[in-house]
Amino acid sequence: METLFFLIISLVAIVSAILVVTLKNPINSALSLIMTFFCLATYYVMLDAPFMAAVQVMVYAGAIMVLMVFTIMLLNIRVDASKKHSHKLILGSIIGFFTFLNAFFVIYRSRAALPTGPYSGEMIKSVGHTELVGREIFTNFLLPFEVTSILLLVAIIGAVILAKKKI
Amino acid sequence: MENLNSYLIVSAILFSIGTIGVLTRKNVIVIFMCVEMMLNAVNLTFVAFSRHLGNLDGQIFVFFIMTVAAAEAAVGLALIIAFFNNKQSIDVDDVNIMKW
Numbered sequence: 564m565e566t567l568f569f570l571i572i573s574l575v576a577i578v579s580a581i582l583v584v585t586l587k588n589p590i591n592s593a594l595s596l597i598m599t600f601f602c603l604a605t606y607y608v609m610l611d612a613p614f615m616a617a618v619q620v621m622v623y624a625g626a627i628m629v630l631m632v633f634t635i636m637l638l639n640i641r642v643d644a645s646k647k648h649s650h651k652l653i654l655g656s657i658i659g660f661f662t663f664l665n666a667f668f669v670i671y672r673s674r675a676a677l678p679t680g681p682y683s684g685e686m687i688k689s690v691g692h693t694e695l696v697g698r699e700i701f702t703n704f705l706l707p708f709e710v711t712s713i714l715l716l717v718a719i720i721g722a723v724i725l726a727k728k729k730i
Numbered sequence: 731m732e733n734l735n736s737y738l739i740v741s742a743i744l745f746s747i748g749t750i751g752v753l754t755r756k757n758v759i760v761i762f763m764c765v766e767m768m769l770n771a772v773n774l775t776f777v778a779f780s781r782h783l784g785n786l787d788g789q790i791f792v793f794f795i796m797t798v799a800a801a802e803a804a805v806g807l808a809l810i811i812a813f814f815n816n817k818q819s820i821d822v823d824d825v826n827i828m829k830w
Contacts, residue, residue, distance in 0.1 A: 569736065573736075573740050576740065576744065577740070577743055577744070577747070580743075580744050580747045580748070580767060581747060583747075583751060583760070583763055583764065583767060584747055584750060584751035584754070584755065584760075584764065589757055589759050589760055589763075592760050592763055593763060596763050596766065596767060599744070599767060599770070600770065603770050603773070603774055606737065606740075606774055606777070606778075607774075607777055610737070610777050610778060610780075610781040611781055612777050612780075612781065612789055615777055615789055615792055615793075618793070618796060619773075619796075622796050622799075622800060623766070623770065623796070623799075626800065627766065627799065627800060627803045630803055630804070630807055631759065631762070631763065631803065631807065634759065634807045634810060634811065635759055637811070638810075638811070638814050638820065640757075640820055651753060651754060652754045654753070655749075655750050655752075655753030655754035656750055656754065658749065658750075658753060659746045659747070659749040659750030659753065660746065662742075662745065662746045662749050663742055663743060663745075663746035666738075666742035666745065666746070667739065667742055670735055670738045670739060670742065671735075677783055677785075678783075679783050679784045679785065680783060680784045680785030680786070680787075681784060682784045682785060682786050683784050684781075695786055696786060696789060696790065696793075699786045699787070699790055700790055700793065703787075703790075704790050707794060711794060711797045714797065714798065714801055715797065715800075715801055717801070718800070718801030718802075718804045718805055719804070721804075721805045721808065722804040722805050722807075722808040723808075724808075725805065725808035725809055725811075725812050726808040726811050726812060728815070
């Protein structure tokens with residue numbers, strides 16, 4: 564049952580990812596990308612990471628995609644069907660295919676043999692995923708968490724300055 | 731829970747589709763969306779490995795990648811708007827001011 568569910572979600576994710584690349588109108592691409600993000604959130608739920616799924620839906624499918632759709636509508640670009648793709652279509656497809664082949668070969672021929680940590684599925688279910696992530700982020704990863712705030716500040720200032728009328 | 735490899739394969743497929751999109755499309759916003767898709771494929775790999783190894787570090791990394799992606803989206807879209815104000819186009823072939 565779960566395998567069937569996994570296959571359906573995979574199919575939806577891959578088809579909508581292909582639609583992102585092939586559709587002419589950027590708005591349709593953005594909507595397909597939101598579908599892909601929801602499928603990834605489903606994967607996170609299946610991987611016992613519900614907090615990550617919530618963050619995925621809120622940050623990606625919510626904030627980032629709203630920003631992107633807003634920009635598309637703000638710029639109001641007409642769809643130019645005549646030169647949608649560049650002449651590098653075949654070359655790009657070959658490179659993408661070999662990227663996949665490379666990744667597939669690595670996945671097929673290797674196995675993860677790193678030392679395993681203490682967080683089993685039962686522990687995540689009993690304690691709660693959000694609590695475990697919070698405990699981890701505010702103890703072991705406190706410094707990167709603080710540095711992230713500086714990154715966001717820089718991004719705010721950069722976005723405001725770049726989007727001004729006269730640079 | 732499915733086994734690890736099926737998640738990694740899905741992630742590899744999404745990453746490859748994103749690569750093809752970045753290399754073949756001309757619309758800057760679509761290229762940008764394909765980059766986001768590649769970042770998401772990597773996130774899926776992180777979460778799958780984190781669950782497989784019973785270690786939460788991968789999910790914390792996903793958290794930071796999402797932050798960086800949000801910052802990137804803000805700055806990148808501001809750049810696109812600035813470029814559109816200058817050239818009235820969002821075609822990557824028109825980004826040639828610094829070309830000589």
